[in-house]
Amino acid sequence: MLLSLILPPLIGFLINALRFNSPHKKLSGGIAVSACLFSFLTAVFYALKSGFAPSSFYLFPWFKVGNLSLNFSFLIDSLSLLMCLLITGVASLIHIYSLSYMSKEEGLTRYFAYLNLFVFMMLVLVLADSLPLLFVGWEGVGLCSYLLIGFWFKEEEKTQAGLLAFIVNRLGDACFLLGIFFLFFHLGTFNFSEINALFKSESYSSSSALFLAPILIFLGATGKSAQIPLYFWLPKAMAGPTPVSALIHAATMVTAGVYLLVRLSFCYMAFPQVLEGIAWVGAMTALGSALIACNSWDFKSVLAYSTISQLAYLFIAIGVKAFSASIFHLLTHGFFKALLFLCAGSVIHALSGEQDIRKMGGLKRSLPVTYLTYMIGALALMAVPPFSGFFSKDEILWSLFSSKNYALFFIAFFTGLLTCFYMTRLTALVFFGKQKTKPHREESGLNFPLIALAVLTALSGVLGIPHLISDFLPFQPPHILHELLKDFSPQAFKGSKGQEALVMLLSTATGLVVIGGAFFLFLTNKKIPIPSSLKIALESAFFVPKGVLYIQTLFKRISLEAFQRIEINFFNQSLAFLISQILSLKTVFSKLQNGNIQSYALYFTIGLTVSMILIFLT
Amino acid sequence: MLLEPFSALQNFFPVFLAAGLFFIGMTGVLMRKNLLIILMSLELMLGAVNLNFLSFAKIYGFESAPVYIFFIICIAAAEAGVGLALAVRVYKKFKTVDIEALNFLKE
Numbered sequence: 001m002l003l004s005l006i007l008p009p010l011i012g013f014l015i016n017a018l019r020f021n022s023p024h025k026k027l028s029g030g031i032a033v034s035a036c037l038f039s040f041l042t043a044v045f046y047a048l049k050s051g052f053a054p055s056s057f058y059l060f061p062w063f064k065v066g067n068l069s070l071n072f073s074f075l076i077d078s079l080s081l082l083m084c085l086l087i088t089g090v091a092s093l094i095h096i097y098s099l100s101y102m103s104k105e106e107g108l109t110r111y112f113a114y115l116n117l118f119v120f121m122m123l124v125l126v127l128a129d130s131l132p133l134l135f136v137g138w139e140g141v142g143l144c145s146y147l148l149i150g151f152w153f154k155e156e157e158k159t160q161a162g163l164l165a166f167i168v169n170r171l172g173d174a175c176f177l178l179g180i181f182f183l184f185f186h187l188g189t190f191n192f193s194e195i196n197a198l199f200k201s202e203s204y205s206s207s208s209a210l211f212l213a214p215i216l217i218f219l220g221a222t223g224k225s226a227q228i229p230l231y232f233w234l235p236k237a238m239a240g241p242t243p244v245s246a247l248i249h250a251a252t253m254v255t256a257g258v259y260l261l262v263r264l265s266f267c268y269m270a271f272p273q274v275l276e277g278i279a280w281v282g283a284m285t286a287l288g289s290a291l292i293a294c295n296s297w298d299f300k301s302v303l304a305y306s307t308i309s310q311l312a313y314l315f316i317a318i319g320v321k322a323f324s325a326s327i328f329h330l331l332t333h334g335f336f337k338a339l340l341f342l343c344a345g346s347v348i349h350a351l352s353g354e355q356d357i358r359k360m361g362g363l364k365r366s367l368p369v370t371y372l373t374y375m376i377g378a379l380a381l382m383a384v385p386p387f388s389g390f391f392s393k394d395e396i397l398w399s400l401f402s403s404k405n406y407a408l409f410f411i412a413f414f415t416g417l418l419t420c421f422y423m424t425r426l427t428a429l430v431f432f433g434k435q436k437t438k439p440h441r442e443e444s445g446l447n448f449p450l451i452a453l454a455v456l457t458a459l460s461g462v463l464g465i466p467h468l469i470s471d472f473l474p475f476q477p478p479h480i481l482h483e484l485l486k487d488f489s490p491q492a493f494k495g496s497k498g499q500e501a502l503v504m505l506l507s508t509a510t511g512l513v514v515i516g517g518a519f520f521l522f523l524t525n526k527k528i529p530i531p532s533s534l535k536i537a538l539e540s541a542f543f544v545p546k547g548v549l550y551i552q553t554l555f556k557r558i559s560l561e562a563f564q565r566i567e568i569n570f571f572n573q574s575l576a577f578l579i580s581q582i583l584s585l586k587t588v589f590s591k592l593q594n595g596n597i598q599s600y601a602l603y604f605t606i607g608l609t610v611s612m613i614l615i616f617l618t
Numbered sequence: 619m620l621l622e623p624f625s626a627l628q629n630f631f632p633v634f635l636a637a638g639l640f641f642i643g644m645t646g647v648l649m650r651k652n653l654l655i656i657l658m659s660l661e662l663m664l665g666a667v668n669l670n671f672l673s674f675a676k677i678y679g680f681e682s683a684p685v686y687i688f689f690i691i692c693i694a695a696a697e698a699g700v701g702l703a704l705a706v707r708v709y710k711k712f713k714t715v716d717i718e719a720l721n722f723l724k725e
Contacts, residue, residue, distance in 0.1 A: 595721035602648050 002057040002074055005042040005084065006127065008035040009120035016113035025108045029099045032112035036095045036119055040088035047085060052078040052484055056129055070190065075129035078484040082327065083126040083259060086334050087252050089456075091119045093449040094247045097342055100445030101243055101349060111151060111241070118144035122252055126259060130190040131180045134260070138176070138224065141253045142169045148248060149240040161239040168233040172223015179216030183267070186210045192263055199266040214267055214274045221257030226308050227315060228285045229558075234308055238300040242345030245300060250307045250337040255330050258314045262323050265488045269321060279319020283411040286312035290418035294425070299344050299355050302426050306381065307337055309415060313396055316412055322399035324485040328464045329392035331481075332380065335460055336389055339377035339453040346370040346446050347430060350439035357426060362435030369447045371431050373454040378427050380457045382420045383511060388461035394504050395464060401503050402495040416507060420514040428522035468500050632673035639666035653708065653715040657701045664694040 012035030016028050054077035062072045076084075095115060102111055118141060125137025150162030184190055186209065187198055221227070226234035237249045248254075261268060261278070268275055286309045293305035310333050317326035348355055350367055364371045380389035393416065400409040464481045465473070592603070639662055646659025668687055675683030709715050 596718065597720070598648055598717060605644065605648065 001042070001046060002059075002076070002127075005039055005046065005088075006074070006120065006123045008038040008042075009116040009123065011035060013113050013116040013120060016109050016116065020107075020109045020113060022109065026103075028109035028112045029095075029103075032116050033092065033095045033099065035116055036088060036092045039119065039123070040085075040092045043081065043084045043088050046076070047081055050076075050081075052081055054078070062133075068190075070130060070132060072133065073129050074127040074133075075192065076127065077487070079259075079262060079327065079488060080126045082331065082484065083255075084123060086331055087119065087122050087126065090251045090334055090338050090453075091115075091122075091247055093452055094243045094251075094338065094342070097246075097345070097446060097449040098241075098243045100443050101345055102241060105241075107151070111148075114144055114147050114151070115244075115247070118148070118248060118253070122256075125256055129192055131183070131192070131195075132190055134263075135177065135180065138256060139173065141248070141256065142166065142173070142224070145169075145237070145248050145253055148244040149237050151240055151244070158239040161233075161236040165233040165237050168230050169223045172220045172230050175216045175223070176220025179213045179218075179220060182210065182213035182216060186213070195264065196266040199270050211271060211274070214264070214271050215277075217260065217264065218274065218278055221260055222281070223257075225254050225257030225311050225315070227257070227312060228281055228288070231285060231289070231308055235301050235304040238298075238304050242300065242341060242348060245304070246338045246341030246345070249304070250341050251334040254307065254311055255314070255334065258311065258318065258326060258330055261315075261318050262327060262488055265321075265323050268318070275319050275321065277319075279316050279405065279408055282312040282315030282319060283408050284312075285309070286316065286415040287411055287418075290415045290422065293422045294418060297356055297358055299348065299357050299360070299426070299430065300341070302357070302422060303337070303340055303344060306419065306422065309419065310337065310381070313393065313412065313415075316408060317396045317399060320399055320403045320405055320408070322396060322403075323488045324464075324481050325392070325395040325399050327485060327488075328481045329389075329396055331463065332388040332392040332457070332460050335453055336377045336380040336387075336457040339373060339450065339457050340381065342446075342450055342453065343370050343374040343377060346442065346450065347439075349446065350442065351437050352440070354437060357429045359436055360430045361433040361437075362431070363439060364431045366435070366439045367431075367442050369442055369450060373450040374431070375427070376454045376457050378423050382423050382515060383416060383507065384515075385508060386458075386461065388457055388459070388463075390508070391461040391464050391466065394507065395466065397507055398466070398495075398500055398503050401499065413507060413510075417510060417514050420511045421518045424515045424518035425522050428519055432523055466500070466504075468497060468504065629677050630673075632669060632676075636666045636670035636673065639663075639669065651717050653705045653717055654702075656717065657698065657705060660701070661694060661698060664690065664697075 012032050015031050019028070022028075054075070056073060056075045058071055058073040060072050062070045064070070095112075098111070098115065102108055105111060121137045121140030121144060123137070125134055125141060128134035128137060146162045146166040149165055150159040152158050180190070183195065187195060189195060189198070219230075223230040234249060234254065238245050240249075268278075289305040289308040289312065293302050293309065296302045296305060310329070314326045314330055314333075317323075317329065346367065347360065347363060347370060350363070350370075351360065354360065376387060380387035383390045383393040397409065397412055397416070400412055462477065462480070464479050465477050467479065470477050470479070592599075643659045643661075643663030643666060646662065647656050650656055650659065668690055671690075672683060672687055674680070705715060708720065712719065714720075
């Protein structure tokens with residue numbers, strides 16, 4: 001059962017990797033899509049059969065060192081099964097989308113091989129039952145991300161972007177690995193269920209050294225999930241093909257950090273100060289990246305910053321122990337952000353590679369399917385009811401409010417308004433207004449995944465209908481995710497119904513006002529006389545993104561240039577020293593090899609004598 | 619007697635002689651420049667080995683040793699034939715038998 005879930009992408013990868021030079025390019029897409037679909041169907045079948053009951057699968061012993069023996073075994077519970085469904089489902093749709101989006105590319109087989117390998121590694125990551133096995137998947141997806149960002153390796157800028165992503169992730173991974181060792185050093189186990197059980201039964205907050213482990217693991221998560229301080233690689237990662245941005249850099253891989261933190265939820269709950277730090281890091285990231293998104297002119301770059309901002313929401317939610325709300329938003333965000341990226345891909349495809357939103361406009365009529373599906377995705381991202389984003393974001397906001405973190409609540413609320421602003425700006429500039437570039441016709445092959453994802457985006461809210469609403473509905477649907485993820489977040493968020501309704505109405509109403517205002521502002525395009533005070537206020541608001549950009553370069557300086565310094569001063573120089581030593585050895589040895597038979601005979605004699613002496617001595 | 623203190627080593631005198639011969643031959647191979655003298659030194663080394671073998675065979679009572687000795691002498695003769703033929707070819711080709719001039723394998 002487990003093998004038929006996890007192996008098909010690996011087999012697809014192997015087949016495509018072996019025949020990467022084959023002239024039958026069309027076949028590779030078929031192999032990749034069927035492998036991915038097979039996994040998805042298995043996951044669905046398993047979910048229906050087992051009803052999300054936890055079970056573990058032991059494959060074979062991995063290694064044995066001292067008294068530690070590690071098994072290659074997997075754990076399927078509600079959390080990992082949900083992640084599997086998201087990964088394989090979205091990946092199948094994106095594979096199908098890639099069939100027509102990438103059909104004219106040269107390295108099509110290579111592309112599909114990487115994509116399948118990514119799905120396999122991601123499944124290993126979410127199904128692993130121990131930290132080292134998770135780390136295998138963690139590194140594997142990082143590798144695939146690097147390979148796919150630099151897919152067009154002939155353009156230097158894109159390979160640079162791939163390298164940046166890889167190196168920044170490396171920094172995070174180093175921290176993550178240290179964190180794993182810290183945990184193991186103090187607890188003596190790598191297994192997730194054992195770690196969580198240990199934290200559940202005993203209180204560890206007194207031991208100060210263990211305190212470092214969750215911090216280090218969180219730093220690893222910031223690398224993978226693009227949070228401050230390691231977030232600047234994600235916008236650059238958009239250099240890869242758009243379906244890759246949708247799958248890896250929006251829907252699945254970047255959520256790995258969140259998954260890890262939820263997986264270790266009991267470890268984190270033992271350290272409330274660390275959780276508070278996580279929440280504040282998330283809040284800063286959410287606000288900063290939303291501000292940058294307001295000031296960006298690249299279609300994919302806006303979506304990338306929006307992704308960082310939404311991921312930051314997940315971390316804020318984790319920071320207040322709202323683990324199930326975090327996973328809920330992770331799922332809905334996976335759907336609608338994949339949808340938005342694929343729509344961006346369709347638009348860019350129709351405009352033959354144009355990404356600047358200033359050169360777009362009025363695409364509503366010429367790209368009807370893209371327009372409609374995009375609107376569903378955008379409305380979900382802006383948390384407009386009844387789309388899925390509304391439910392998940394509202395749950396996060398409510399958990400912030402009810403746990404009395406009013407400062408965090410305010411930041412998240414304000415970021416939500418900024419989200420409405422920049423998404424409306426993007427929509428108005430791309431789909432409304434005057435048409436500036438004549439697009440090609442929509443390709444029918446691109447439309448099916450868009451529609452499927454739009455349906456998922458519109459409907460996935462039913463996974464977590466708040467009690468406030470479900471009480472009014474005829475058959476009172478339960479909050480499905482709370483039921484499934486009971487084990488991970490024991491804490492329930494309670495408050496008066498009046499407050500809950502107030503939060504919900506306030507965020508929705510202000511969101512709608514911002515959407516309306518921004519739409520008006522960007523559509524009329526300065527024809528209306530804006531009051532000068534408002535104009536000054538707006539312009540000064542745009543200075544903030546510049547400040548944020550400055551901070552971004554500062555971060556880049558600090559982390560990357562420090563890394564470069566170390567590389568130049570330590571690694572390069574020690575390497576140069578080593579090389580010069582080897583070169584000087586070369587002159588010695590080349591003198592030995594002088595072509596004279598008698599000197600060779602002399603070496604032979606010396607060698608023989610020395611070995612005879614050694615034999616007699618021993 | 620003069621050799622009284624060494625009487626325990628009496629049986630080993632041929633071995634020392636063989637060792638001396640071997641070292642003389644080895645020095646010749648390593649030091650002399652003339653190809654023919656090197657070949658002669660090689661023969662000397664082979665003779666030393668034969669003597670060594672025979673004396674150890676006598677000490678330890680190994681009866682069938684002379685059979686092996688004849689084998690080695692045969693092979694030494696064949697080797698001398700091949701070696702001399704090679705030396706003649708080398709002289710015909712390069713007009714010299716100086717081993718130092720024959721270093722074409724250098725680099």
